[in-house]
Amino acid sequence: MTPSSMRRRALKGALACAFASALAFPAIASDAVLRVSAIPDEAPTELQRKFAPLGKYLEAQTGMKIVFTPVSDYAAVVESLATRKIDLAWLGGFTFVQAKIRTNGTAIPIVQREEDAKFTSKFVTADPAIKSLADLKGKTFAFGAPSSTSGSLMPRFFLQQAGLNPEKDFKNVAFSGAHDATVAFVAAGKADAGVLNASVWDKLVEAKKVDTDKVHVFATTPPYFDYNWTVRGDLDPVVVKKLTDAFLKLDPKNPEHAEIMQLQRASKFIPTKKENYEGIEKAAHSAGLLK
Template sequence: MLKRTLALASAMALSLSATLAQAADVLKVSAIPDEAPTELLRKFQPLGAYLEQQLGMPVEFTPVADYPAVVEALASDRIDLAWLGGFTFVQARLKTGNALPLVQRAEDARFTSKFITANPDVQSLADLKGKSFAFGSVSSTSGSLMPRYFMLQDGIKPESHFSRVGYSGAHDATAAWVQAGKVDGGVLNASVWDKLVANGTIDSNKVRVFATTPTYFDYNWTVRGTLDPALTAKIKAAFLALDPAIAEHKAILDLQAASRFIETAPENYQGIEEAARAADLLK
């Protein structure tokens, strides 16, 4: 009886220890580097302060060098919460088996990519045949995967259609390449394009949109599957509570290019997984 009692106590202690190991003293947050690191940090700071207030714990933002690094950080429990593109989420879900998408912007349920050029003779992708073209990161949903998928559906294979295909690494870099004449055309996500035009980074008199993709699901905030469920629920509630009618909240939402946040689920990204397999980006 004593041995059984000690064994039970030991098992309970191990279970409690494992549970405590999954609790976060500091909420560690990261994001895919789809824009310059300084811009990512600027956009996150007010949101991070809001989350600290809502969760009652410190929130720390950790930038990463590239898209795969976010997936690895989630898989190794080095970060708790990450801003992911749809394809990066699919990769994280497949690698971890339990990465959980919590919320997405309302805009992410019907996201698009914009094809841009500074060449006045280009009116369609057909006009770019034999010319140079830029995607963003190879792991970007809106800067590579989905535009490529839609091009393939239209019978356009980028590597044979364009004279040269480049990868800028980020949406704002793609726009800069097009504006500088480094490439004849490129594609980036609609949200970043709108922001670059609004803040004057891109001169819309020189660079213009000549085509837009069909809609698809894209970005979300994802937590590691081993995070304390109670904390996970609080994080989701904090995002859903952001109200554009409240000035402080609207400032946060504006920086996130969001009208509001809505719940999301893994099944929303099944189409992106299928597109990635069709493009031979998942084995």
């Protein structure tokens, strides 16, 4: 056998071994990492704390590494979903509408908490003279973040339905940036009143992080659809199904799921769809937040 034929045979053997190894140990797919983010409706440390056990659960259910990346504002989540920098996002109803528009309708809401089908916002104050929405005239007021469904859009919509225009009827309008920050604004006297989502208010009360003898609820909005988990439209359908099934399997009666559900403030997760958020889109147009 000539040296050249020996080299060819050796090369064929090496290629065969490499092919066999590839079959036995398939390469990790490029999408083996699932990138997750959330609207910053609470302090970054709180968002990380809430997501940690859920992230571990999703890793076990999907076989993928879960990487949670906090962002500075609501718009960053929408843009990251549209530019494929994240795969899964915790969005408010209005943020989902913005993501749907920004992604040309491709963003897909997969699940929501059962509570999100009948979500509400709480108007709070430390001023005993404020007992109704009508009493807000001439007062200073704090919304959450401008793109927040429950901290801005829907409360604004219901204020308008009550005949109040915040920019004209209030002495001053501020944006705290987050629900817990709104309560801090009101408690510190930076605003006469404010509005935040009912879930965060209940959590602050339960954790005794708000003095209810000082700050109290004086009005509650009608219910509306709010938060959901949304995936980018071109995410592998197999991954989408695994994620959806994982959320739907969560059960607060299961000791392994109890902490996750408590931190997510969920009784259970249910399927959702784009049509659930049409009312929010209409409210955004009515409020002049969408052209």
